[in-house]
Amino acid sequence: MNPNDKILDKIRNLLELAEDGNQDEESQTALLMAQKLMLKHKISQHELDAATSLDDIVTRSLSVYKTLFWWEKLLARTIADNFRIMLYVQSTRLPHQSKTQRKIVYMGYQSDVDLAYHVFQLATKAMKYHAGQHLKLVSQDLTSSQKQSQRRAYYQGFMDGLAAKYERQRQVMVAEEAGYSLVIQVPEEVREAFRAQVQGHIVFKQPHVTEEGLAYESGYQQAKSMSLEAAQLDCGDN
Numbered sequence: 001m002n003p004n005d006k007i008l009d010k011i012r013n014l015l016e017l018a019e020d021g022n023q024d025e026e027s028q029t030a031l032l033m034a035q036k037l038m039l040k041h042k043i044s045q046h047e048l049d050a051a052t053s054l055d056d057i058v059t060r061s062l063s064v065y066k067t068l069f070w071w072e073k074l075l076a077r078t079i080a081d082n083f084r085i086m087l088y089v090q091s092t093r094l095p096h097q098s099k100t101q102r103k104i105v106y107m108g109y110q111s112d113v114d115l116a117y118h119v120f121q122l123a124t125k126a127m128k129y130h131a132g133q134h135l136k137l138v139s140q141d142l143t144s145s146q147k148q149s150q151r152r153a154y155y156q157g158f159m160d161g162l163a164a165k166y167e168r169q170r171q172v173m174v175a176e177e178a179g180y181s182l183v184i185q186v187p188e189e190v191r192e193a194f195r196a197q198v199q200g201h202i203v204f205k206q207p208h209v210t211e212e213g214l215a216y217e218s219g220y221q222q223a224k225s226m227s228l229e230a231a232q233l234d235c236g237d238n
Contacts, residue, residue: 008078010033027126027127027129027130028165029125029161030122030133030159030187031119032166032169033121034083034119035082035083035117035166035169035170038084038150039082039114039180039183054113055108055110055112056110057107057109057190057193058107058109058113059107059113060105060113060114060117061090061103061105061108062103062104062105062117062120063104065102066102067101067102068089068102068104071127071152071156071159072104073089073104073125074156074159075123075127076104076120077160078159078186079116079120080106080116081166082170083111083112083115083116083119083132083161084108084112084185084187084190085107085113085116086106086107086186086190086191086194086198087104087107088101088104088107089102090103090105092168100191107190107193107197107198108190109187122215123162127155127158127159130158131154131155131158134150135150135151135154136201136226138150143199145201170184
């Protein structure tokens with residue numbers, strides 16, 4: 001089993017226990033354990049054979065192109081800052097779309113990116129779950145707008161608290177073991193790959209209009225305007 005799979009299994013079990021007990025503090029502790037286990041694993045790798053550098057540098061999207069929620073980049077940044085990877089937002093817009101669609105992309109060593117991706121998903125699940133529990137306690141007399149404000153405030157508090165705890169944990173671990181100061185940083189090879197492949201290049205991606213692109217637009221507009229009444233459709237063989 002991949003060491004990251006073992007870490008994720010431990011984190012999932014901790015989060016399940018946290019949800020059963022409805023304790024936000026336990027969920028954040030579970031997420032902190034992901035960072036702690038990852039760093040300890042990196043130290044072990046470094047001491048044995050510096051195997052970290054043998055990983056491929058990869059990218060992984062956190063979602064498809066879509067309208068990002070305000071909190072997604074903030075949470076993704078917190079995870080990236082603490083799991084040795086880089087982050088960027090890639091944008092695109094299809095011909096029929098009035099709004100730009102975006103996705104968040106992680107870049108780093110394969111093992112780091114995979115772990116950070118799953119921790120982001122777990123953190124999202126935990127944050128939404130406990131925000132829902134909070135609203136059940138306070139929402140009896142709140143308007144829809146007030147509930148939305150409460151959820152937003154809870155999300156912000158959860159992310160700020162998680163970031164603060166990650167930072168405190170990093171400081172403690174570095175104080176206990178000097179070697180952590182080496183593995184806790186984004187590897188220089190990843191930074192170089194980011195500068196070469198991403199920085200200044202992936203800001204907005206306007207699709208090149210080809211014959212296929214024009215066909216897509218034509219089909220899209222036709223589907224929007226056509227009638228679905230049987231009398232107006234000629235369903236021949238194709």
